[in-house]
Structure formats: C-alpha cells, structure tokens
Amino acid sequence: MATRPKPPAVDGARAALLTPALLIVTLGALAPVLVIALYSILTPGDYGGVSWTVSFQNWLNVIAERDFLTDEMTLAAAHLEIFWRSVKLAFLTTLLTFIFGFPAAYFIATRPPHRRDLWLMLIMLPFWTNLLIRIFAVMQLIRNDGIINNLLLSIGAIEAPIQMLYTEFAVLVGMTYLYLPLMVLPIYASMERFDFSLAEAGYDLYAPRLRVLQQVILPAIKPGIIAGSILVFIPSLGDYVVARVLGGGKQLMLGNLIGMQFGELRNWPLGAALSLTLLAIVAVAMVIYVRTAGAEEEPHG
Numbered sequence: 469m470a471t472r473p474k475p476p477a478v479d480g481a482r483a484a485l486l487t488p489a490l491l492i493v494t495l496g497a498l499a500p501v502l503v504i505a506l507y508s509i510l511t512p513g514d515y516g517g518v519s520w521t522v523s524f525q526n527w528l529n530v531i532a533e534r535d536f537l538t539d540e541m542t543l544a545a546a547h548l549e550i551f552w553r554s555v556k557l558a559f560l561t562t563l564l565t566f567i568f569g570f571p572a573a574y575f576i577a578t579r580p581p582h583r584r585d586l587w588l589m590l591i592m593l594p595f596w597t598n599l600l601i602r603i604f605a606v607m608q609l610i611r612n613d614g615i616i617n618n619l620l621l622s623i624g625a626i627e628a629p630i631q632m633l634y635t636e637f638a639v640l641v642g643m644t645y646l647y648l649p650l651m652v653l654p655i656y657a658s659m660e661r662f663d664f665s666l667a668e669a670g671y672d673l674y675a676p677r678l679r680v681l682q683q684v685i686l687p688a689i690k691p692g693i694i695a696g697s698i699l700v701f702i703p704s705l706g707d708y709v710v711a712r713v714l715g716g717g718k719q720l721m722l723g724n725l726i727g728m729q730f731g732e733l734r735n736w737p738l739g740a741a742l743s744l745t746l747l748a749i750v751a752v753a754m755v756i757y758v759r760t761a762g763a764e765e766e767p768h769g
Contacts, residue, residue, distance in 0.1 A: 479728070481735060501747070507740035516734035526741040555724040555749070557636065557728070558704035565700050566693065569651035577659040588656070591649050599646070603713050606642050607633065634716035642710040651696035658692025664738040694758065702750050722746050
C-alpha cells in the first residue's frame with residue numbers, strides 16, 4: 469500500500485520568517501480569549517471591573533440564579549430563554565438564507581460567463597452600504613406604518629396594521645436580509661465549478677428534476693453549502709445590532725445579554741463566562757455540522 473509522503477521539514481530560515489506572523493496570529497486570536505477566560509473566574513468589582521479573587525460562581529450564574537428571599541439556586545429562566553432564542557433564530561436564519569440563496573446562486577452560475585459579474589455585483593451591493601442604514605431600511609418595510617402594512621391596508625387584506633416590528637419575526641427578517649450574501653457566494657463558488665453536463669445526463673436518463681437536484685447537484689456543491697451555513701450561523705448566533713434595533717430590546721439574544729453585562733450591569737466576570745459559553749456553542753455546532761457532513765461523504769468517497 470502506498471504511503472503518503474511526509475511534508476518537507478521547515479528549516480531554520482523559514483521558521484524565523486514564519487515566527488512574526490505566528491506571533492501576531494497567536495496574540496491576536498488567543499490572547500483575547502485567555503483574558504476573557506481569566507475574567508470569567510474572578511469576582512465582580514464593587515463598581516464594575518473585576519476583583520482579583522478567584523470564584524467559579526460566574527459559571528454557575530450562566531444557567532442558575534439565587535433567589536433573594538429563600539437563597540435557593542434555581543435555573544436562570546431568562547438566560548435559558550435567551551440561549552434558546554439565539555440558537556433558534558440562528559438556525560432559522562441559516563435555513564432561510566439557504567432557501568433564498570440556493571436559487572440565486574444557481575441562477576447566477578447558469579448565466580453566460582460575461583453576465584455573471586453583474587449579478588455578483590448586485591449580490592455584493594448591500595455590503596457597500598452601512599449596516600445601520602440597511603437595518604433601518606428593513607424597519608421602514610415592517611413597521612406599523614411601513615410599506616408592507618400600508619400596502620396590505622390599501623388592498624383591503626387587513627383592517628389594522630400587523631405588529632411585525634420588535635418581534636422575533638423582525639429579527640429573523642433582518643438577519644436573513646443581512647447575511648444572505650454570505651450564503652450565496654460560497655454556494656455560487658461551488659456551483660461555478662460544477663459540470664452541468666452531469667445534470668443534463670440525468671435529465672436524458674428521464675430522472676425527475678428533484679431527483680437530479682438531490683442526487684447530483686446538492687452532493688457536488690455540499691462544501692459550498694457547509695461553508696455558507698457556517699458563515700451565516702456564527703454571526704447570527706452572536707448578533708447584537710439587529711436584535712437591538714429591530715427587536716427593540718424586547719427580543720434579546722446572546723450578544724445583547726453579553727453587552728448588558730459589560731455595559732449597564734457592569735458584571736464583567738459574568739459577561740466573560742457568557743462570552744465563552746457562546747464560543748463553546750459555536751465550536752460544538754461547527755464540529756457536529758462538519759463531522760455530520762463528512763460522515764455523509766465517506767460512503768461515496
């Protein structure tokens with residue numbers, strides 16, 4: 469059985485050249501996480517900040533809270549509700565961006581090569597606009613006296629405005645709109661390399677279009693789907709601005725809860741523990757998602 473060749477060893481000169489970059493990456497990525505980890509096991513200061521006394525109470529406070537009257541520990545219902553809302557909205561955002569992003573990527577990939585750049589530019593165009601402006605544009609659509617409600621009232625479809633703003637629906641719509649390009653571009657990159665003659669062969673063999681989609685196209689572009697899902701799920705899970713503006717402070721997500729601990733409540737250790745909890749949720753979701761996708765590909769590999 470052939471053995472895989474070993475990668476060439478890095479000599480001293482190359483190691484010396486790589487050292488500055490490795491130090492920058494290490495300090496930029498690892499150092500902040502270590503600081504947050506240190507803060508998470510300290511005691512909150514009297515007026516904010518931290519007191520240099522080791523305590524693991526902050527990690528307990530992530531999912532539990534102490535009753536002021538009975539001094540008993542109970543589950544932190546508010547935290548658990550925010551955890552569930554964040555995961556649910558992040559998953560639904562990923563699903564909706566795929567539902568809308570896959571047809572868009574397919575459409576662009578099947579256009580003549582000289583026209584694809586124009587369609588890609590239209591997909592990227594929202595990124596040229598400030599984030600808050602795009603969020604306020606969504607607000608103009610879904611508020612009580614916004615475009616959608618006024619249109620429905622004018623055609624007699626409803627008798628009173630529908631409350632869409634400051635709801636989970638508003639947050640979901642805002643995140644789907646903002647992160648849709650992050651799903652379209654990776655899928656398009658995979659689909660552009662796809663040989664569409666394989667799909668034509670399936671049609672020639674009288675396979676239904678749905679079956680060709682399931683058994684030919686989707687398996688071939690799975691890397692793009694995985695990449696797009698990760699790019700959408702991670703920022704959606706920790707979103708702060710959309711939930712703050714379109715949720716109106718009523719639909720808090722993990723990002724808002726963490727921001728409150730470092731801001732208004734000045735409980736830095738609890739905020740650090742919540743930040744690491746968010747990091748752990750993202751890491752677990754990525755590992756499960758990538759391993760599941762890899763396990764599905766093994767029988768075909």
